[in-house]
Amino acid sequence: MRYTKPALTFEQQIELLENRGLQFPDKDKAAHYLSNISYYRLSAYMLPLKIQGQERFQDGVVFDDVLQLYIFDREFRLLIFDVVEKLEVAFRTQMSYHHSQTSGPYWFEDRNHFRDADFWRKHLEGIDTEVDRAKEVFKDHFFGKYDEHERMPIWMTSEVLSLGLLSKIYRSLAMSKEKRDIARHFGIGHPLVLESWMQSITYVRNICAHHSRLWNRVLTLKPNYMERPAKLWITNKPDNDKVYYFVCCLFYMIRAIDPNTIFNDQLHELLGRYPKIDLAAMGFPKDWDSEPFWK
Incomplete structure (x- = not known):
């Protein structure tokens, strides 16, 4: 046609x-x-x-109804992106810290840290590609001074990698104390849950970065359910392909690393300013804010 x-x-x-x-x-x-x-x-x-x-x-x-929905979604994305940024920085830090303490600054070059040799080779190629593209001053300084190295140490490398690649590297890591410690930093007991949540965070981060609609989106990459939370968690089990469950995951993780976060207050304030928004379309259950988790 x-x-x-x-x-x-x-x-x-x-x-x-x-x-x-x-x-x-x-x-x-x-x-x-x-x-x-x-x-x-x-x-x-x-x-x-x-x-x-x-x-x-x-x-x-009326046209203003359309406009208000658009403006709400924009403000909602900005709120989500602010939290995602903090989690992204923390995740980069954790990824560069734990394995380097036990295996040195170039642990990511060691195939033994990965579940699969093909994944390891693929990720090394991805690292080299993204580092080559990077325009950071510290990269030029490092290679200008340390000319015996083909790659930067992990704490520099992780700063120029996309969150997508970094989350894939975490997913490909062999099960280890270090991998579990990274998950525990965010209050998550099992690395498989963090793998899933970081994949979803990367997906939503890209939605926000490209100014795409988020509020009532059905999530293609949905975060797994957490069965045994280490900290206060929701008592119901909402659809995990809706935005509400993703927001719960986000709040859980940010509160684990920042107990003084005001994300829940900001979310309540935003929703209060837009009373016409269909919360059910976002996956919010009735009386969602009566959950102790949101107090």
Whole structure:
């Protein structure tokens, strides 16, 4: 099938939406926003406001309803990304610390630390590729001074690796005290759970970094359930492909490394400012905030 839809002016976009039942109390304001937030990007936030299975909007929906949903999602992503950044820095630190204490700064070059030789070789290639791309001053300084080395020590290397590669390296590590200690740092008893959670964190981090819709997304890379938590945890078992369970995982980990975190307060405040948001679409159960976990 050939794509035949024409490009529309901002005014034509408004007219199209108006014909589908969306109300525009202020068309100049709407044209301004459409000139800065593309129609296609906003269309993802229109879907929940339409009659199911139709292009037509539900009765009474105005352009501001779409805009508020978009702005909420943006603020929600920024809140999530702030926590992810702190966890990412902590994860880099843990990955560079434990094995280097027992096996030196170049432990990642030793195949014996990995479950599989193919994974080990693949990750070394990935490390070399990402280090080559890095533009950090400390990289140039290191190789300029220590010309006998092909690679930097892990505490430098880990700073230029993508979180995606770093989480894959953790997943490929052989089971060991060091691997368990990294998981325990985040209050997680079994490394398999941390493997899954870091994979999901990387996935959501990239969603946030690319300004994509997050609030009601069904997560492709969903975090595993934690059966034996070391710290206070949720008592219910929500869908782990919805955002709510991911947020629970995030809060659990950040509270493990920062007991004074205000993430829960920030989340409550954000949701309080947007009372029209459909929390069920995010996977939030009724009375979710009555859980001791969220106190």
